[in-house]
Amino acid sequence: MPNTICAQDSSEAEAAELLQKQLIDSQTAMSLAEIFKALSDPTRLRLISLLTENEVCVHTLELVMGMTQSAVSHQLRYLRQLGIVRYRKEGRHVYYALDDEHVRMLFEQGLLHAKHR
Amino acid sequence: MPNTICAQDSSEAEAAELLQKQLIDSQTAMSLAEIFKALSDPTRLRLISLLTENEVCVHTLELVMGMTQSAVSHQLRYLRQLGIVRYRKEGRHVYYALDDEHVRMLFEQGLLHAKHR
DNA sequence: CTAACATATGAACATGTATTCATGGATAGA
DNA sequence: TCTATCCATGAATACATGTTCATATGTTAG
Known part of the structure; x- marks a missing residue:
């Protein structure tokens, strides 16, 4: 049962902060995508x-x-x-x-x- | 240390038979590719x-x-x-x-x- | 040396794909 | 009701991709 996150409900900054920690950076995403693309x-x-x-x-x-x-x-x-x-x-x-x-x-x-x- | 397989060296049928068992079928390959493509x-x-x-x-x-x-x-x-x-x-x-x-x-x-x- | 074989690769072509643009439907608030 | 917000989606566009075709390189056999 995951947390429900919506920027409107709580303070927008708080929700964004929570998610920013989960979000992988673009470079990692590209490197990872390269592997899966193969x-x-x-x-x-x-x-x-x-x-x-x-x-x-x-x-x-x-x-x-x-x-x-x-x-x-x-x-x-x-x-x-x-x-x-x-x-x-x-x-x-x-x-x-x-x-x-x-x-x-x-x-x-x-x-x-x-x-x- | 894997086996070396070349259709010219041994009998062609023998090598092909060995590999056919390893080869995944087209349908499985497409289904698998679909997952990785995502x-x-x-x-x-x-x-x-x-x-x-x-x-x-x-x-x-x-x-x-x-x-x-x-x-x-x-x-x-x-x-x-x-x-x-x-x-x-x-x-x-x-x-x-x-x-x-x-x-x-x-x-x-x-x-x-x-x-x- | 010459012919046949094994492999690599650039270019062309057809197809697939991610994003943007424009738009529509649905819901909440005034 | 009217407007603003949230979300979905078809069309268009730019770009990526897989295969084919033509050709080149290098190796073995005769």
Whole structure:
């Protein structure tokens, strides 16, 4: 049972003060949004599901996902630039794997949520 | 230390079979993406931070956030339609509050992640 | 060296999205 | 009743985003 806050009822300053403590600042909000945005696309989530327990080369991802090489590669770059996946070159293959335990936890916790609906 | 999977190295069918078990289906991916997308915008995250422990009317949210009433109301509708927040009308005021424990957990866990960078 | 393969990337395109603007409905107060 | 306030919403706009297309780089095989 949460507090009810309305600037009209009590003194406006008092209500604002209460809420300002809860409000996250813009920089934190943007940083947080960036993390969740990485997880907000079905293609990236499917890629992450493949990379959570395996190190997989791009071509194989392309086959299993049923997508073009270019689309896969673009999304991998996205995840790479956020530090969510790492890559390892070996000959002409490049192997990708998940490299962020926080993201792994968010992914798994979200999966529980999705099934729990 | 994850397995390395490449369709060229072992038999292609074997590698694909391994990965198909990991791959989440499209429907699950879309449902999951929907949840994370709700958390992928700084404005919505700031709203959620205000509504996690309080029930707040729209006008007060407008004041504390420093945004237009319309922008706040649009985002509240977005969260409402996903069942993330509930609302309660009382006279000419409408009070909103967070109404999804899973989202609350994802938000708080993400916040730890954001600060841990 | 040459051809085939694996991957990366810039540009173009179509689509999605957050905010603003304008407006309407509902309620309280004078 | 009349006005001010609170909230919702459709349309428009500017911007972000995911995929495709074309192409480039680097590596292996013949």
